[in-house]
Amino acid sequence: MDVVLLTLQEGQLQVLLLKREREPFAGALALPGGYVHEQEDQDCADAAQRVLRDKLGLQSPYLEQLASFSGPGRDPRGWSVSVAFFALVPALADLPPGAQWRPVNRLPTLPFDHGSIVAAALERVRSKSQYSSLPVHLCPEPFTLPQLQAVYEALLGESINAVSFRRKMDELDVIEPIPGAKSSGGAHRPAQLYRVRGEFRERLRVVGRGLKA
Amino acid sequence: MDVVLLTLQEGQLQVLLLKREREPFAGALALPGGYVHEQEDQDCADAAQRVLRDKLGLQSPYLEQLASFSGPGRDPRGWSVSVAFFALVPALADLPPGAQWRPVNRLPTLPFDHGSIVAAALERVRSKSQYSSLPVHLCPEPFTLPQLQAVYEALLGESINAVSFRRKMDELDVIEPIPGAKSSGGAHRPAQLYRVRGEFRERLRVVGRGLKA
DNA sequence: ACAATAGTGTCTGTCAGACAATATACA
């Protein structure tokens, strides 16, 4: 079981890597992962949350199964299967020792088939960003619509029409304005602050027609 | 490892069930499945193809990983994980003894969590039918455009505008007309016969904007 | 010629994107 934990920092999508303590590949940076504990875990998703909690001290409201990776070559110890998940979190304050964020477009060569797993996660996340509310899970609350739009743009790698973006967010109906709360600071009109509606903290909503074709 | 093998018969989506020979649930109808053979199988998809070949004597050009299912309750023998796949084939001539097609909307209660696995497969197939070439794998070649449209309509459960359908197939560019080949038989204009273009036998193509929103 | 289905041309409503106008903060 492996987890691709993603966040957005400095306008860049970043993946969390952990220095491995045991062989094989001790000392190398790799995805957080572990084995299922049959006594504790109700399923593999449970195991993924447990790994995030134990190794990083965090819970991820949004966790989605990515795919399973299997074969004789992925682990030097022999034939293996791993169920991979991905999780999205807002930028974190501090990380435990041995953990670090790495921008996804400048990753070191990863052990096992973790490179392929990250690639699959990126493809899934970018694809779903086109037609779902998935990116809201990367945005620290409360957030403004322009901030959220910047998150979408970072993921999609292209600029989005602001009018279309507002219409789409309205249609998705996943975020709600916080009554009376406005951003402040700049020498300009403040923006309405929003939060994710409770029922979509752990789920997402899709629309038929996405932001881009 | 379990496989949801789907076909279209009598305008109905059907799933292949196999009478189990061993415990648990010996005698019950269940999805074809089996364990990975580490010597033979390069990965779980390989194992799925091997099961289809050994138990049903067929190869499925299109096979897609669905998801993994895990937990303590899915198998009476204890905690287990299964990587599920789904495959699409045109209607088959004959089945080995113990195997039968069952319409997906009138399934018996299935052992293990095979009911959930089938449900997940149906959701995936129906969803992808909206915006991809996936349904062509259910159509026996050669086929006419009206025949293919009927397959899409059976999957989506609603009628499709014929003009839009032609435009969409043209855009997908996954099928090609067979030069000089026309359907025959009816007392009406014959239809152009098509086949799947070689490079899309095992893959599919998606479009941004689907057939329905 | 008629019946029946295949395939095409064209119009129209809908919706994403462009552009412009308005709103509201701080300096």
Next chain:
DNA sequence: TGTATATTGTCTGACAGACACTATTGT
């Protein structure tokens, strides 16, 4: 009041769906 960004209003082009027309077979 000026500047900068937020937010809204309106127009326009592209495209899915509707409809009507043409094409081609067997009877």
